[in-house]
Amino acid sequence: MRITIEIEPKDLTRFQQALQRSRHVAQEADEADILDAAKQALDSAPLATAPSYVRKRIAGVQRLIVMLEDEAWALPTQCRVDVLEALVYFSDPEDLIPDDIEVIGLLDDAIMLELLLRKLAPVLRAYADFCKFREELAAAPPATRQEYAVSLARKRDALRARLGRSGKRAA
Known part of the structure; x- marks a missing residue:
């Protein structure tokens, strides 16, 4: 029913x-x-x-x-x-x-x-994308921890920018 x-x-x-x-x-x-x-x-x-x-x-x-x-x-x-x-x-x-x-x-x-x-759907989708990227990055990690952190930060920033372009509150 x-x-x-x-x-x-x-x-x-x-x-x-x-x-x-x-x-x-x-x-x-x-x-x-x-x-x-x-x-x-x-x-x-x-x-x-x-x-x-x-x-x-x-x-x-x-x-x-x-x-x-x-x-x-x-x-x-x-x-x-x-x-x-x-x-x-x-x-x-x-x-x-x-x-x-x-x-x-x-x-x-x-x-x-x-x-x-x-x-919050756009934020939750962006977070899911971030988690997926982090898992993929962990599977084939960069040479250094710094490169790992930079890659993760760039992805996070790109996802937040996507949120900003879609008119959602990203900051």
């Missing part, structure tokens, strides 16, 4: 307001604390009883955490703020729908993540 959720402008406004509250927390809190809270929320989320749609979206949290923690990628500031806001929202057990409500508790988190993952 397929169920489609249509989000009307007034519903979207509610999600944007909730995200705005997360923005304030993200600006005040320590990034390491936000990451720890997101990891704990991920570990304790009642995913076993959650619908498949929810589980798939929640998997995006793990990608966001990995991307934030990747020092070589060094996620640009504005994108970093967007990701931290998403993690703050996800980590809040008392968001629009309290997470402990069986079956639907994570539905709002999944919807918010869908919205944010769509917004």
Whole structure:
């Protein structure tokens, strides 16, 4: 069975307001604390009883955490703020729908993540390209560590430039 959720402008406004509250927390809190809270929320989320749609979206949290923690990628500031806001929202057990409500508790988190993952899609694609390049580079590494670092930095910079050309926030 397929169920489609249509989000009307007034519903979207509610999600944007909730995200705005997360923005304030993200600006005040320590990034390491936000990451720890997101990891704990991920570990304790009642995913076993959650619908498949929810589980798939929640998997995006793990990608966001990995991307934030990747020092070589060094996620640009504005994108970093967007990701931290998403993690703050996800980590809040008392968001629009309290997470402990069986079956639907994570539905709002999944919807918010869908919205944010769509917004961050160009950044996530660039990061995936960066990771692929890094794996290829590791398979046939340059002669020196410095050449390796320079190659990685050039690729990262080229991917960020691509983000800038596409009109997305890259810095």
